[in-house]
Amino acid sequence: MEGNPLMARETLDPTDWPGFRDQAHRMLDDMLEYTRHLRERPVWQPIPLALRESFREPLPQRGHDLAQLHDRFMSDILPYAVGNAHPGFMGWVHGGGTPVGMLAEMLAAGLNANLGGRDQIPVEVERQVVRWMRELFGFPESAGGLFVTGTSMANFIALLIARTAFLGVAVRRSGLGGHPLIAYTSAGAHGCIAQAMELAGIGSDALRIIPMDKEFRMNTLLLEQAIIADREAGLTPFFIAATAGTVNVGAIDDLSAVADLAKRQGLWFHVDGAYGALAMLSPQLAPRLAGIQSADSIAFDFHKWGQVPYDAGFILVRDGALQYATFASPAAYLQRETRGLAAGSPWPCDFGPDLSRGFRALKAWFTIQLYGAEKLGESIAGSCDLARYMQKLILGEPKLELLAPVSLNIVCFRYRAQDADRVNNEIVMALHESGIAAPSTTTVNGCLAIRAALVNHRTGEGDIHALLRATLSFGDTITTAV
Secondary structure, three states, rough: OOHHHHHHHHOOOOOHHHHHHHHHHHHHHHHHHHHHHHOOOOOOOOOOOOHHHHOOOOOOOOOOOHHHHHHHHHHHHHOOOHHHHHHOOOOOOOOOOOOOHHHHHHHHHHHHHOOOOOOOHHHHHHHHHHHHHHHHHHHOOOOEEEEEOHOOOOHHHHHHHHHHHHHHHOOHHOOOOOEEEEEEEEOOOOOHHHHHHHHHHOOOHHHHEOOOOOOEOHHHHHHHHHHHHHHHOOOOEEEEEEEOOOOOOOOOOOOOHHHHHHHHHOOOEEEEEOHHOOOOOOOOOOOHHHOOOHOOEEEEEEOOOOOEEEEEEEEEOOOOHHHHHHOOOHHHHHOEEEEEEEEOOOOOHHOOOOOOOOOHHHHHHHHHHHHHHHHHHHHHHHHHHHHHHHHHHHHHOEEEEEOOOOOOOOOEEEEOOHHHHHHHHHOOOOOOOOOOOEEEEEEEEEEEEEEOOOOOOOOOOOHHHHHHHHHHHHHHHHHHHH
């Protein structure tokens, strides 16, 4: 066998392991220092045109030195990210991540486990997190759970399971067959609910958008009227998506009332709890979610209030057997055994659409194990306390106006001015470019609002004061210049 060219095949592993290890430690140290000194950096900064152009280079034919690539990351990539790890980031509902989550992601990448299935401890880690979530939400041991990319995918999976519940497993082969399925959600719900209807082949025209009450919750009286009217018209109501933490203002639908209505009318009760569902970790906030334990399915993200690095979405389904029936796809190359590596059935791929799956569960497992439910719950409650503090400051400033009551951790306000929409839009862009703070905008009751979503565990009172001072300063400058 000596001299066989196959034996001399070069791998992609380092040829200089000690040198590679030293470089790896430098890279890890740089990221730890970046996280440690976040406050010294701008939240966000514009990307120079020349730098943007540099990322349009052609496919490299030869490799580069790792140290040079690291240097380029530090100079050209790290400073121009979206900034959601920064305590001044308040735009959109993004978690801040943690150093331990970063380390867990590194361990998962090194292991490079495919969690589609097979008999391996990483699958047991995911199953343990599923059991923890059953416990948290009061679901039975027969409930199914799965890590996915995010709540958009989790909502889609829930809709497909509900479709199977109403039309049977045959729907996987025959399609809807003209069945006039109708779903319901709030005018404050996330757009991914409508998208899920489209992807499921039901169509967004079959999604009834129910108006909100004065507290921005789905109006359950109008919801029931819509269900009755559709049924009388010969249609088939099948799915209600309530929201725990609406995207615009952070409102929580009356989950108990929706649960009772869904049971009375025989509909699937789903909760889109993208960030709000994990408020169950806080004894202070959990009563606000009364009724969620009656849901047929719950979708949420560990990468928001759970502070797990992106991405780590999750779907919890009361009827695990129905979830299995919706997705399991036996194939010769996925043959299951009672012994060996092909044991351990059912596999995670039997409960969702992905066969190739990363080890997302490890970073959630590390986060929960390190901090514990109590500390995570305190962090969540703290961001809501901070939102109420911000509300108090706004109400005490004549130049600012609160546009919606603060329900959880989202504060919608604006600078008072003529042509207020234009002025406040300019204020937000100026805030972004200043690097001081990064809120987003939304529309509340027809008015453009500055929206501060307080999700990051690093955000404190000083960051709130910095945002409001800068808002007033930019608002004064913009209105004076007109």
